[in-house]
Amino acid sequence: MKLAMIGFGQAGGKVVDKFVEYDRERNAGIVRAAVAVNSAKADLLGLKNIPKDQRVLIGQSRVKGHGVGADNELGAEIAEEDIDEVQGAIDSIPVHEVDAFLVVSGLGGGTGSGGAPVLAKHLKRIYTEPVYGLGILPGSDEGGIYTLNAARSFQTFVREVDNLLVFDNDAWRKTGESVQGGYDEINEEIVNRFGVLFGAGEVQDGQEVAESVVDSSEIINTLAGGGVSTVGYASEGVEPRKNNGGGLLSRLTGGDEPDDNLDTAHTTNRITSLVRKAALGRLTLPCEIEGAERALLVLAGPPEHLNRKGIERGRKWIEEQTGSMEVRGGDYPIPGAEKVAGVILLSGVTNVPRIKELQQVAIEAQDNIEEIRQESDSNLETLINDDEDELESLF
Ligand SMILES: Nc1nc2c(ncn2[C@@H]2O[C@H](COP(=O)(O)OP(=O)(O)OP(=O)(O)O)[C@@H](O)[C@H]2O)c(=O)[nH]1
Structure with a gap:
């Protein structure tokens, strides 16, 4: 099936970039258009295959091209503020030629985690084509804030898309290897699996058509619901x-x-x-x-x-x-x-212990963050005020 792919944030951009390469090498006919959206300029510059005019930098006035530093609430805000710029890139896509949109994003960071659900909601409001998400869960060793981001983004993203396809970095980590080091291999795996899936139903001219060949409507019907x-x-x-x-x-x-x-x-x-x-x-x-x-x-x-x-x-x-x-x-x-x-x-899978576990860790992280914030406020008070309160601040 023919997709318009939008990679949001670093992970999303890298995965879509790899999809474009996969598509070109195999002449698979899946990627009808590819767009990358990010609040970090360096991440956009690092892409190899997505055309330069299809890379959109958002939030410049707020974060000056440096990313949102894993703050996904800020990621969502700037996505909303700059949605017209993203739409500008999408306007150049021949949408009548695509079967669906696929919004790809890592859910643990800030830009994609916050922005991808905002974009999905926007696309669904404007287009009649289905909008799918490909959400990447962080490794469990990435820490509380990434887990909390992922749990909140997951919940929001699922509601905004027609179907959320999920890839769990944690399940694909090689023993003894940090997730970071293994991203190239992991991305290869993502693109390969989803490439075969979406490539089905996209028979090229001159290719043999078997009697029971999969049609893109079968992919759409399986994802519907x-x-x-x-x-x-x-x-x-x-x-x-x-x-x-x-x-x-x-x-x-x-x-x-x-x-x-x-x-x-x-x-x-x-x-x-x-x-x-x-x-x-x-x-x-x-x-x-x-x-x-x-x-x-x-x-x-x-x-x-x-x-x-x-x-x-x-x-x-x-x-x-x-x-x-x-x-x-x-x-x-x-x-x-x-x-x-x-x-x-x-x-439509519902028995997913990994998600329950992620939510549990996220709730703990949320409580801890709140506790630490309150503690640090009172600790700072204790530090800056003298014990007997004899000093007076200047103004
Ligand atoms: N599979 C895969 N996951 C990645 C890759 N890069 C980052 N991630 C995952 O994606 C999560 C989010 O990271 P990024 O995409 O870098 O974050 P971002 O959306 O750019 O947001 P900020 O950097 O906070 O502005 C991380 O927690 C990782 O789990 C990648 O190349 N492949």
């Missing part, structure tokens, strides 16, 4: 069939190769196991899949390694696991690809 979504992914390398599959020998022998049945069974089994691995492995937002309201299964790879039976079996299995009656599924044929990938979008 709102709430929170998570994505599972698994892949397996395959030998691209040499181009003589339909070549001279096979044509001379009538087309069918003798081991075709065996191949079909093998392909079906591979798909079934990929579906299980994708659903039971690491999700972008770890959660219980039972109770997910809707799901979409996409099998991407060379057409000769995809088959309807495998997808049907996978779909049934997901129905059993989630208890959902709305499980869609289909192919995303990529001729010449060297792997088969199974992607599962689980939409």
Whole structure:
């Protein structure tokens, strides 16, 4: 499907920048337009692929291009104040050619955390196309203020978008490695997973169209109904069939190769196991899949390694696991690809212990911050006033 992507804040900008690169390399046709919005000038300068005239600096009069320093209330305020400048960049997007908007942001900081929900609300008011969010949760080692920001932003963002796709940095941290160091790899993972998902339904001219190919309306219908979504992914390398599959020998022998049945069974089994691995492995937002309201299964790879039976079996299995009656599924044929990938979008998930944990830590952080603020006020009073109150201030 064709998206207008808007990256808000540093993480959002970097991820959208990477999406543009992914799209260009694979000719995937997902990113119809890309915009970056930030209150920090340096972050915008660091981007490589988003066109310069599509990078919007907001809040200049308030923060002079230096960012909001993890103050997401300020982030929300300046987004509201400068929404016309953001709209200016969006005005140059041929919106009639996009299927949806995707607002991408890290939820732990200030600019994106506060600004992304404001932008989503604005877009929904103006356009009829769906507005999705891609929200990135901070690592649990990032500290109280990031957790508090994320919990408040999450709550607001979910309400303002048609669906919030979530990626949890914490679940993707490698052991012994700080989240900071691993961002490049993490961003690669984000773009890869969501790239395959959104790339489905965007068949390019001249590309093969399988009978059960996923259409972008199936992605939209899976996301419709709102709430929170998570994505599972698994892949397996395959030998691209040499181009003589339909070549001279096979044509001379009538087309069918003798081991075709065996191949079909093998392909079906591979798909079934990929579906299980994708659903039971690491999700972008770890959660219980039972109770997910809707799901979409996409099998991407060379057409000769995809088959309807495998997808049907996978779909049934997901129905059993989630208890959902709305499980869609289909192919995303990529001729010449060297792997088969199974992607599962689980939409409307509600059993998410990670969010409950985040909220708990956020409430503690909020209480602590308030306590420390009060204490520090009284400590300062004690410091600056002499014990017997004998001194008088000048004015
Ligand atoms: N996945 C991923 N997460 C990131 C990246 N950079 C930052 N983050 C996460 O995003 C959160 C918010 O950080 P930023 O996006 O840098 O913040 P900002 O929106 O620019 O806001 P301020 O810097 O406070 O003005 C952090 O807590 C990290 O968890 C990145 O490149 N990839």
